Amino acid sequence: MNIPMPTEAEKKKSVSYIKKEGLIKKDNLFSAVLRIYRAIGIKNIFFGVSDCLYIALMISAIAFGFTLALEPNEFMCGVSLVSPMFFISAQLLTMWKDSMTGTQELKAVCKYKPSHITAFRMLCFSSVSILLDIPAALIASHFDLSEFFKVLLVSFCSLFVYALLMTLVLLCLRSRICEYILPFAWTAAHVIPFLDGAKWLAMVNSLKSGFGAAVCLIVAALYVVALDFLVKKGERKYAQR
Amino acid sequence: MLSVKNVTKKYGNFTALENIDLEFGNGVYALLAPNGAGKTTLIKMLATLLFPTEGEILYNGTDIIRLDEKYRDIIGFLPQQFGYYKNYSPRQYLRYLAALKGLERSAAEKRIGELLKLVGLEDNADKKMKKFSGGMLQRVGIAQAVLNDPKILILDEPTAGLDPKERVRFRNIISSLAQDRTVILSTHIVSDIETIATKVIMFKDHRLLCCSTVEKICSMLNGKVYELDNRMKLGEKDLFISERQDANCTKNRFVSVNPPEGAESVTPNLEDVFLYIYREDV
Numbered sequence: 001m002n003i004p005m006p007t008e009a010e011k012k013k014s015v016s017y018i019k020k021e022g023l024i025k026k027d028n029l030f031s032a033v034l035r036i037y038r039a040i041g042i043k044n045i046f047f048g049v050s051d052c053l054y055i056a057l058m059i060s061a062i063a064f065g066f067t068l069a070l071e072p073n074e075f076m077c078g079v080s081l082v083s084p085m086f087f088i089s090a091q092l093l094t095m096w097k098d099s100m101t102g103t104q105e106l107k108a109v110c111k112y113k114p115s116h117i118t119a120f121r122m123l124c125f126s127s128v129s130i131l132l133d134i135p136a137a138l139i140a141s142h143f144d145l146s147e148f149f150k151v152l153l154v155s156f157c158s159l160f161v162y163a164l165l166m167t168l169v170l171l172c173l174r175s176r177i178c179e180y181i182l183p184f185a186w187t188a189a190h191v192i193p194f195l196d197g198a199k200w201l202a203m204v205n206s207l208k209s210g211f212g213a214a215v216c217l218i219v220a221a222l223y224v225v226a227l228d229f230l231v232k233k234g235e236r237k238y239a240q241r
Numbered sequence: 242m243l244s245v246k247n248v249t250k251k252y253g254n255f256t257a258l259e260n261i262d263l264e265f266g267n268g269v270y271a272l273l274a275p276n277g278a279g280k281t282t283l284i285k286m287l288a289t290l291l292f293p294t295e296g297e298i299l300y301n302g303t304d305i306i307r308l309d310e311k312y313r314d315i316i317g318f319l320p321q322q323f324g325y326y327k328n329y330s331p332r333q334y335l336r337y338l339a340a341l342k343g344l345e346r347s348a349a350e351k352r353i354g355e356l357l358k359l360v361g362l363e364d365n366a367d368k369k370m371k372k373f374s375g376g377m378l379q380r381v382g383i384a385q386a387v388l389n390d391p392k393i394l395i396l397d398e399p400t401a402g403l404d405p406k407e408r409v410r411f412r413n414i415i416s417s418l419a420q421d422r423t424v425i426l427s428t429h430i431v432s433d434i435e436t437i438a439t440k441v442i443m444f445k446d447h448r449l450l451c452c453s454t455v456e457k458i459c460s461m462l463n464g465k466v467y468e469l470d471n472r473m474k475l476g477e478k479d480l481f482i483s484e485r486q487d488a489n490c491t492k493n494r495f496v497s498v499n500p501p502e503g504a505e506s507v508t509p510n511l512e513d514v515f516l517y518i519y520r521e522d523v
Binding site for chain 1: 288289290310313314316318320322323324325326327328329337338340341342343385389
């Protein structure tokens, strides 16, 4: 009996068809962000939350004013506390507004996933925070370049640590309440160094700037990896298995 | 073709749905059961908002969870509580949802205009939704659900808050939409679906009780539904269903195997069956 065997070309074509149709490619962070930006646009990514962004900017300005009024030995601790303030307030307010409007279920069944939009928004919030922290550090350090880099390093480290923690909360915890608890925990965690500001300042001063920069880069890289996971796995609150 | 295969959903120790097997083709499929029976759980699983604890839901043979974006692209969903931004107009909100659903801008504009007309909101299309009544908001909800011309339309209690005129308009819209797509809607209001449902799905004790046409479901009470002047006493085993005002007197409607003398046999309707099946729950 003669069994018709496929040619090499036919085999390759079939394998590539099976791979294309059968394997679902998961978006990585940057492809998802790019795709969402092209398909939805910035205006729709921040639809209905422009008031939240305005309030977040106001809160950040007030927090910056508060840092300038601090005693020298409390200053670095204050910088660490308020550097992610735009990120914290923007994230918190947009999340709160989304839940208050009851639009989450509706968005969760749309083609573009809420987790992709959350990741995009978080990237934007952290980028804006970086942009805000640079002039803030320059003013706070009274244009003293060595002090400026030190303030900037503390600002960025603090921002990336908070952003990483928030991403982990979204990834691992199902309860929405945790997303609201984190900012308070962040503030509470800063009370301890505030009580002994001199020690905190001495610790920051003793750190080599190279070491600080390395820590900052590592935390930033971990934040990007966590955001990538968020894009691939989605927010835990939507995975109600 | 959408198939629910042996699906069970548990929340901890509580079983909301057990061993559900269903097949959905084109037409209107009405999930009819009292509150708490598991309708919303099934609806949410079909909309991928919840995942089955056991079993799977397949669309044309592929698990809807695996289909992911491809599946979400072909469904339209109206949740029980329709969320909206009160400071935006329906047109702005629909534009936003159209973008999230992946519609092209020019196609979306045309579609939004058509849908606002279809749901009777063309005169209020640019007014802020904070001024809208419950019925008007629900109509915006229906419009957004069909925005992407979905092959599967999933509606969770869509007639809540609609007045009688709007209910009729809604029934007509659903009826015409169901000609070339699957419409799955949950309700506990019998009149919403009695005339338009291709099949009615009922649950009892978190299991599937039936999935059949209105006629077949009603036939289970053929020759068992009666009406009697309410001054006459019903038998002990007779099950009282409802009361209705006649020209001269009030009549009791009831289910009976051995009706009392003077009882008049009537044709059973879906409400009779609903009240009979869920007599302990309603």
